[in-house]
Amino acid sequence: MIAEPFAVGRSPIHRMDPRPRVVLATVFSFLAALSNGIPTLAGGLAFSVILVAAARLDMGLLVRRLLPLWGFLLLLWLVLPLTHKGETLYTIGPLPATREGLLLSARITLKSHAILLAFTAWVATMSFVTLGHALNRLRAPEKIVHLLLLTYRYIFVLEEEYGRLLRAARLRGFQPGTNLHTYRTYAYLIGMLFLRAADRAQRVHRAMQCRGFQGKFYSLYRFRAAPSDWIGGAAMTVAMIGLVYLEWKCRNLS
Amino acid sequence: MPQPVITLKGISFTYPGGKTALDRIDLTFYEGERIGLLGPNGSGKTTLFHIIMGLLQPTSGAMAFFGNPLKDPRDFKTIYRQIGLLFQDADDQLFCPSVLEDVAFGPLNMGASREEAIRIARETLAHLGLEGFEDRFPHHLSGGEKRFVSLATVLAMSPRALLLDEPTTGLDAQTRTRLIDVLKGLDLSYLIISHDMAFLAEITDKVYAMEKGRLYTEEKVRLHRHVHAHPHGAHPHEHR
Ligand SMILES: Nc1ncnc2c1ncn2[C@@H]1O[C@H](COP(=O)(O)OP(=O)(O)O)[C@@H](O)[C@H]1O
Ligand SMILES: [Mg+2]
Numbered sequence: 001m002i003a004e005p006f007a008v009g010r011s012p013i014h015r016m017d018p019r020p021r022v023v024l025a026t027v028f029s030f031l032a033a034l035s036n037g038i039p040t041l042a043g044g045l046a047f048s049v050i051l052v053a054a055a056r057l058d059m060g061l062l063v064r065r066l067l068p069l070w071g072f073l074l075l076l077w078l079v080l081p082l083t084h085k086g087e088t089l090y091t092i093g094p095l096p097a098t099r100e101g102l103l104l105s106a107r108i109t110l111k112s113h114a115i116l117l118a119f120t121a122w123v124a125t126m127s128f129v130t131l132g133h134a135l136n137r138l139r140a141p142e143k144i145v146h147l148l149l150l151t152y153r154y155i156f157v158l159e160e161e162y163g164r165l166l167r168a169a170r171l172r173g174f175q176p177g178t179n180l181h182t183y184r185t186y187a188y189l190i191g192m193l194f195l196r197a198a199d200r201a202q203r204v205h206r207a208m209q210c211r212g213f214q215g216k217f218y219s220l221y222r223f224r225a226a227p228s229d230w231i232g233g234a235a236m237t238v239a240m241i242g243l244v245y246l247e248w249k250c251r252n253l254s
Numbered sequence: 255m256p257q258p259v260i261t262l263k264g265i266s267f268t269y270p271g272g273k274t275a276l277d278r279i280d281l282t283f284y285e286g287e288r289i290g291l292l293g294p295n296g297s298g299k300t301t302l303f304h305i306i307m308g309l310l311q312p313t314s315g316a317m318a319f320f321g322n323p324l325k326d327p328r329d330f331k332t333i334y335r336q337i338g339l340l341f342q343d344a345d346d347q348l349f350c351p352s353v354l355e356d357v358a359f360g361p362l363n364m365g366a367s368r369e370e371a372i373r374i375a376r377e378t379l380a381h382l383g384l385e386g387f388e389d390r391f392p393h394h395l396s397g398g399e400k401r402f403v404s405l406a407t408v409l410a411m412s413p414r415a416l417l418l419d420e421p422t423t424g425l426d427a428q429t430r431t432r433l434i435d436v437l438k439g440l441d442l443s444y445l446i447i448s449h450d451m452a453f454l455a456e457i458t459d460k461v462y463a464m465e466k467g468r469l470y471t472e473e474k475v476r477l478h479r480h481v482h483a484h485p486h487g488a489h490p491h492e493h494r
C-alpha cells in the first residue's frame with residue numbers, strides 16, 4: 001500500500017486539473033533552481049507558501065516531511081560559511097565566516113524550500129495513478145513516466161518501512177545515542193530497509209500486473225480544465241513571470 | 255467432461271539465490287473444482303501461485319490454460335482475465351487512494367470505459383456488502399475490510415477461477431464466517447492456500463498437500479474433518 005496522505009482533500013488545488021499542475025510544478029522547479037537573486041528566491045518561497053495554504057495541507061505532516069531537509073540544511077549552515085572563500089564577516093574562534101558562504105547557504109535554503117513546498121502542494125496532492133495518467137496525457141515518454149512513478153512509489157514505501165523497523169527496534173529497547181551500538185543498529189535498519197522495500201515494491205508491482213497493468217495508467221476521473229482552472233493557472237503563470245522579471249532585475253543590478 | 259483450467263507438467267522453479275522452491279509439480283485443476291492447498295511455511299505454495307499467474311517464469315516444465323499450451327511467456331498477458339489471485343498480504347494489493355479507484359483499476363486496464371468501470375466497481379462492492387466504502391482510503395481500513403476490498407478488486411475482473419493465498423489469516427471469527435459465505439456463494443473454481451483446516455473442510459472438496467516444493471495430490475492426503483463439540487456454542491472463541 002502506498003500512503004499518500006496529501007492526495008486526499010477538497011481544496012481548490014486538489015480540484016484543479018492535474019495536467020497544468022504537473023507542468024507548473026516542473027516549470028517552477030527549473031525557475032527556482034536556476035535563479036540566484038535573493039529577492040527572487042524569497043518571492044518564490046512566498047509563492048510556494050501561498051500554494052501550500054491554498055492546498056490546505058496538514059501542517060504537522062508537512063513539518064515531518066521537511067525534517068530531513070532541515071537536518072541537511074543545518075549541516076550546510078554550519079559548514080558552508082566557514083569553508084567558502086570570500087569576504088570575512090565574523091570569526092568563530094580561528095575560523096572566518098564569509099559573506100559568500102552565508103549567502104550561498106541562504107540561497108540553498110530558499111531554493112530547496114520553494115521547490116519542495118511547491119511540489120508538495122501541486123503534485124503530492126494527486127494520487128500516484130492520477131500523476132501517471134496526467135504524465136501519459138502530457139505525452140511524456142512511457143519510460144520516463146515509469147521511472148518517475150517508481151521512484152515516487154519507492155520513497156513512500158521506504159518511509160513506511162523505516163517507521164515500522166524503527167518502531168520494532170524501539171520496542172526492543174533501542175535508545176539512539178552516540179555509540180557504536182547505535183551506528184551498527186542504524187546500519188542494520190538501513191540494510192533491512194532496502195531489502196524490505198525492494199520486496200514490497202516487487203509485490204505491489206506483481207499485484208498491478210495481475211490486474212492487467214501493462215504500462216498505461218487510466219484514471220476514473222476525466223481531466224477537465226474548468227474556467228476556474230484557467231484563472232488559477234493564469235494567475236500562477238503571471239506570478240512566475242513576475243519572478244522571472246525579479247531575477248532579471250537582480251542580474252542587471254549586480 | 256469438465257475442462258481443465260490449469261495444467262502443470264513437471265514445473266520446477268529455483269529462486270535466483272539457488273533455493274529450489276518447486277520441484278517437478280504436476281497439477282490438473284478442472285473447471286468447477288474447489289481445492290485446498292495445505293503445507294508448512296516455505297513449502298512453495300505462494301511461489302506456485304505466482305508461477306501460475308506468470309509473475310515468475312518456471313525453470314522447467316510445461317503449462318496449459320483451458321487446454322491451450324503456453325508457448326510464449328507473452329501469452330501470460332491475458333491470464334489475468336481468466337484467473338484472479340488474492341495476495342497473501344492485502345497491503346500489497348491495494349495501492350489507490352480510494353476503494354472505488356482500486357476496484358476499478360482492473361476493469362479500466364481491461365478496456366472498460368470510465369462509466370462501465372465505476373458501475374462494475376460499485377456492483378462488486380455491493381455484492382460483497384461493502385456499500386458506502388467507495389470513498390474510503392484503503393490504508394485506513396481494518397484487516398478484514400482490506401481483505402474484502404482485495405477480493406473485490408479480483409472479482410471486478412470477472413475471472414473464471416480464483417487463487418486465494420491464505421485468505422483467513424488475521425481475520426476474526428465473524429469476518430471469517432462472512433468470507434466463507436461469500437466464497438460458497440461464488441460460482442467459481444478455486445484453489446485455496448490455508449492453514450485453517452476447518453475452513454478448508456467447509457469450502458473445498460479436496461485438499462492437496464505441499465512439502466519442500468513437492469505437490470501431493472494422491473488420496474493419501476485426506477483431511478480429517480475438524481469437528482468439535484461446543485459446550486458454549488453461544489460464545490465465539492478461537493482454536494489454536
Ligand atoms: N524472493 C525470494 N527469493 C528467494 N527465495 C525465496 C523468495 N521468496 C520465497 N523464497 C523461498 O522459497 C521457498 C518457498 O516460499 P513460498 O512459496 O513463499 O512458501 P509458502 O507460501 O509455502 O510459505 C521458501 O523457502 C522461501 O524462503
Ligand atoms: Mg505463502
